[in-house]
Amino acid sequence: MLSEILGADVSHELVEFAAGVGGDSHLLVEFALGLAEEGLVERRNGVVRWTVRRIPRRALTAVSRQLSKLGAACQQFLKVAAVLGRSFMLEDVSRMLDRSSASLLAPLDEALVSGFVVEAEQRLAFRSDVHFRGVFESIPAAARGALLREARRAFAQRTHENNEVRGGTAGGPAELCVVAGEAADGQCSTAHRLIMNGDAVAGVRAAESILADPGISHAVRADAEASVILGCFLLGQEKAVTLSEHILRERGTRPGDVAALMALSTLSNIRWRAGELSEGLSLGRTAVRYGDEVDPVWRLHLKLALAGKYANLREFDQAESLLDAAEAGLRNMASPVWTAAPAAMRARVYLQAKRLGDARQQAEAATVAWEREAVPMLRPLASSVLGTISLYLGDLPVAIEHVERMHADVASCQAVLVSAQYAWTDILVTAKKDGPRAAVELLSGTYGHLPTQRSLYIEDPSAAAFLVRLARDVGDSDLKRGVLDTVDGLAGDNPGFSIIGLTAMHAHALAEGDTTALAHIIVDSPDPVSVALATEELAKLYAAQAPAQWRKTISSPSEDTSSIQKFTCWSRLSEMEQRISYLVSVGLTNRQIARRVHLSAHTVNYHLRKIYRKLGINTRVELARQAATYSSGAAVYSMDGEENAP
Template sequence: MVNGEQILRLLGDLSMDCQRFLKVAAVLGRSFMLEDVSRMLDKSAASLLSSLDEAISSGFVVAAEHQLVFQSDFLLAGVIDSIPAPARGALQREAMGHSRRHAQSLDRQFWVAGHPLWMADHPADPPQEAAGGSGEVYSKSHGLIMDGRVTAGIRTAERVLSSPTSPASARLDAEASVILGYSLLGMEEAEKRSARILREQGAGPGDVAGLMALTALSNARWRAGELGEGLSLGRAAVRYSDGVDPVWRLHFRLALAGKLANLREFDKAESLIDEAEAGLREPGTRVWDAAPAAMRARLFLQAGRVGDARRQAELATTAVDRDAVPLLRPLAYSVLSTILLYKGDLPAATEYLKRVQGESETDQAVLYSPQYGWTEVRIAVKREGPRAAVELFSDKYSHLPTQRSLYIEDPAAAAFLVRLALDVGDTDLRNSVLETIGGLAGDNPGISVLGLSALHANALVSGDPAVLSRIIAQSPDPLSVALATEELAKIYGAKEDPSRAKPGEAASPLNSACWSGLSDTERRIAYLVSAGMTNQQIAKRVHLSAHTVNYHLRKIYRKLNINTRVELARGAASYSSRAAIYSIEPE
């Protein structure tokens, strides 16, 4: 992994003009426009082209559709750290003034190098006190919102803001509650208020309203498919939230954890959830245990840890009194519905789906997720066949195939839908999915899980076994691996010599129970074998020695009662198909 010293060496290898270009660009943010660098350097854009070419060829910067983007937050931070502190502050103030003069977009108005512009000179505000009164650890408006009574919570907070006698801490809490409420309702008012707060008063450590504004903008950018900006804003909210009450830190950490889980950075996401939960368990704070449990359930499901996901989802749905968070209950029900779908228990899966829909149809607000509709589509495919899902797309869920947030939350969805479209001959569905995932991946260079998702979907159309093997070997998403394994097996099966089977007898698949008995590591190795990888290649992929891979392979052969890699590859595909195209971890 590249460290800070290596970044300094990489910078030192560049020309002085290119170093100057990168440093000015860095204070403008993770993404920037060439004309902004041009104005700050007082040079024409044309004269900066050679420096730009050098920045791109060195790997520091990539070209997106309408802007330039630093390859990673780590590189961006390294460039910022290379600027002496006095010069860095001057550049930040100049960038802020420049931004206001030219009324650029929110990220350039309010953002500098992974830090809010206002943080350069904003004094640390003291941590606010709990705004609930009477010993409560949260305000009335905040509690109403978490209970799903969002409109009532907003009205209560607005009354606090309209009262000239409200103390400063209560006003900050009320402003944060209003932003949270409007954000949950999906209303543009959340972004407008957030932009106004950041423009007029900024945000500092302990400023819960400013940090909630950053989180609301982070969520809006994320849903729109602007993942880099969404991550940067979300990370800033977490970074400066140590001085706020645990009930507010919960929102900032869980929001960022959800984004990292979508990118399959599971360890980082779980760590943030642990931190949020630890805050809720501080002396005198114990509330809302269901919130971390619901988010863990979703994370564990994405990671293929089905048993853990089920236990966390059950905790979230059975929580009562101060532990309960009705706002997040549908997310946990959706996890349970999906798990039962994987296990083939369609009646139980449908029952939990009805609970999701029942919660959504009440007068209480719930956290929106495309997973609710997506779960219904997959149940329809399993119960009635692919055409039933296509009918849902023509009516109830016509928006779903082109909804970017679906592919962000579930990178396997693109391949699933393309296979569905191919099976029913729906070219419009196929093309809309390919266009949506292609645009999403193109707008977010460097987000590997999206790039692999787009490759996977296109490989189904072209029938490219090399790309499918790459998905199996490289994808961090267990569901995508299983889908690619099944598709690869179809391709190999079409080439298989039918004379190998006995007359009148089809090849017998491996016993499903035996396959389910493999450990997670053993199953991963089996999938990589099915992609045609050698033991040495597998060893690098799973971070084990070739000797250890061989040891696992012998155990797999014994468990499955087979003798060759060919039999193993065939069994991997057969199991994936019978498990509803998904690899699930035994409980």
């Protein structure tokens, strides 16, 4: 049905997600039409694939229409149930409505007959995530907060009563319990859930309370140990390292042991940030390889961490594959949770790939996510991505707003994902808003650690060159030396990673005005921003040299006139030909260039042949070098922000 409506084959991931309509053919049609209308899919290589992974508004509206046809009592029943989550207990609905379970049998029957709700062992569940979301979003926004608070009280009351029946107490981890919409399949433990919702201290305390009980099962113990590792890592506590090393030393690595796998992933992150890239990558790969048997909520951490490392190396296809797998795992749960986590990381990956439009969509999805889908510890990352994008697009006021939001996100959460991105976004915005001296003041004060922080240059290869240029502009030799020493050490310790070597080369090229090295960056760097900075700098150097070359040639006609000839040839290129030449210089293929300039790939190739003849060259490499030399306006920051670079 999807293929017929969308007019092409559809990807496996899209089919799996569309299956979430629960077999409702009418809803599937609305789902497919919404995908096309709302720009959530695109056709690539003959196959329709995701561009933004979210339920189409059209499908949710269709659910709302179906809901409106039910009786008032049934509508009330379903809306209250939706506040409790994808699956729910009848007794919790009863408590919230202050009615007996027996009195709810009639609206329950109607909900079952209409297909909105199905029986799930001892619980009830919405037929699909689309039905659940459609019902939840039909609740007026002003009422949701009050209903969610009542849902927490209802759940807490039932938990307290169950503890009393079992002879337990209400003072243990149970009282730290619940957020509305928790997963009903038991895959999200209390401690893990608290940490992901921003309360890492309470999460670690809950996990340690569980570990104090010698009678717990191996699975519960492993989950609690993993939660302690995660929480302490986010809080920056050394215990994350000591516990990880202890677990791996005592029992090694084996499939299904979530604590050992989280230990591997945590040590992988720490090694990576210290600049030990081979070891960090190896540990991360091992964690993912052995992680197939653990719950999706834990696989999420393993896959996102490794995806971030691949993205830092500009291996974007591998990063996206891991993100797709992590997201699919969450979506396939009985009650999906934390779906904003892949979106936040995907936004960062797309920003690194200079796919600004896609990055913005994913970051916005992550920042507006609510309740069980939200991941507060990742919101600062999404806000920083939005700030950087706005800066690239030349919208400084909006960039400033996002940076302020980023700071608020960090302040409101006990523990957030550690990233140099937060400070770096602030530096970029400050440099643009208040000038280079203000940025340098931040680098010598609030962010004094940043120039010698290896993780910055791993996350953003262009940062070293930018800081060297900043230091040069304000005459700060200490800043320049600190940056160069740091990237030299990083490159020396990681000879097998070409992107790190190019980062160091670029920084030195800026410091020394090395035109040959800058041309090498333009041709070989996989980082679009580094290419743009090198292109801009090389154009400035040649522009500064040009008058002397002209004067020398005029005063001494016997000298080589090749420079004049090259300048003359470049000036003969049309505006379109110069534009295409620049896009070649930043590494775009003919097909990608065609999308940018609104021509066919065949026409782009025709223009390239004309360019080669005019310049007397034969290869794209030669064209890239000449574009760098003579296109003074070629910078990513000045490009049309609605377009995406690879």
